[in-house]
Amino acid sequence: MNLLVTGGCGFIGSNYIHYIFNTFSDITVINIDKLTYAGNLLNLQAIEKKYGGTRYFFEHADIANADAVNSIFEKYDIDAVVNFAAESHVDRSINDPSPFITTNVMGTQVLLTAARNAKIERFVHVSTDEVYGDLSLDDPAFTEETPLHPSSPYSASKASADMLAYAFYRTYGYNVSITRCSNNYGPYQFPEKLIPLIFTLASADKPLPVYGTGMNIRDWIHVSDHCKGVHLTLMKGKAGKAYNFGGNAERTNLEVIRTILHDLDKSEDLITFVQDRPGHDRRYAMNYSLAQKELGYEPEYSFERGIKETLNWYKKNTDWLKDVQSGAYLEFMKKWYGNN
Ligand code: NAD
Ligand code: DAU
Secondary structure, three states, rough: EEEEEEEOOOOHHHHHHHHHHHOOOOOOHHHEOOOOOOHHHHHHHHHHHEEEOOEEEEEEEOOOOHHHHHHHHHHOOOOOOEOOOOOOOOOHHHOOOOOHHHHHHHHHHHHHHHHHHOOOEEEEEEHHHHOOOOOOOOOOOOOOHHHHHOHHHHHHHHHHHHHHHHHHOOOOOOOOEEEOEEEOOOOOOOOOOHHHHHHHHHHHHOOOEEEEEOOOOEEEHHHHHHHHHHHHHHHHHHOHHHEEEOOOOOHHHHHHHHHHHHOOOOOHHHEEEOOOOOOOOOOOOOOOHHHHHOOOOOOOOHHHHHHHHHHHHHOOOHHHHHHHHHHHHHHHHHHHHHOO
16 A cells, blocks of 8 residues: 655654554555655654655645645555645644634645545544634533533634535535544654643753643553554545544643653652643543544553553653754754755
């Protein structure tokens, strides 16, 4: 199979490409990435070295650029698309929604249109639990039937993309499925997100910014479980359907932060309560029984095992973190791909 992956240089996309090469010997990957601040070629250096030009091909392109996307569909004989590319950080969307609309909404539309025109047989669109809005403490977990009720410009843009995917199924009969997953953690996550941010700050004995009361709840899933869920959806998911994925690990932000502090043997005095995120979602929780039943999905990681392995990865890969913090990864990429 020739698989087109978008956003493959980001956190989850790069973990997915590693998963593909670690698991299958008969899949070729074409990775389209715009290389925004969140795209890092270093995440895939080992893959590029081993498989570049044979089973791995990188295309520096914007999914919202129809000409670029069409020419990539012409260049390769693609069987399926998995669309990870997105602007992904809620706080950035609050500061400036516009790139979120361009990439997450228009980019998805361009990609769906190009894939359909090129008669690509299968399309998986990677979405998020945030499209459902939030839950109070005693609400049941989100199911795929929960109405979409997004809170932030980020989640509104992702919900719009989901609607486009549904429309392509309903209007054109296009073979597209959607995945909706809870909060991921694991290797190669950009340190603007809670877990790598707290690891980085606590390691340097810097204050840890906790929004509001720190009592907001997320359901944490190890990225490798999400990657398996995406691949099961690609292989077994039904057209026009969405599948939820979760990690069975609802934790308050303070619980997560204390776990990291404990592991690093750092003082809880670093915890600093700051102004809350506007529109901050209270709680997410996922009912993924449909994925269990139809796809055979089961998360393998407990939060305790996953967070331990993840913190060990960041401790071992201080060079990766330093390159990201200093911007050296951007210099590395400029050498190969210019300033665009
Ligand atoms: P990320 O920000 O780490 O990576 C995004 C990648 O997309 C980067 O490599 C970036 O360069 C690329 N990109 C951005 N705009 C692009 C464009 N216009 N054209 C081509 N490439 C572009 O994001 P992530 O955390 O890896 O998330 C990946 C996907 O999974 C997103 O769609 C996100 O909404 C979804 N998701 C994330 C989580 C999570 O917890 N991080 C949970 C559920 C779903
Ligand atoms: O639920 C899936 C979503 O998870 C994905 O769709 C998003 O792409 C991903 O970024 C993530 O969104 P969150 O907003 O939940 O993740 P973030 O790491 O930004 O924040 C997690 C929680 O921690 C949230 O309640 C806000 C809080 N937080 C975050 C930061 C960055 C803080 O208290 N302080 C911080 O500095």
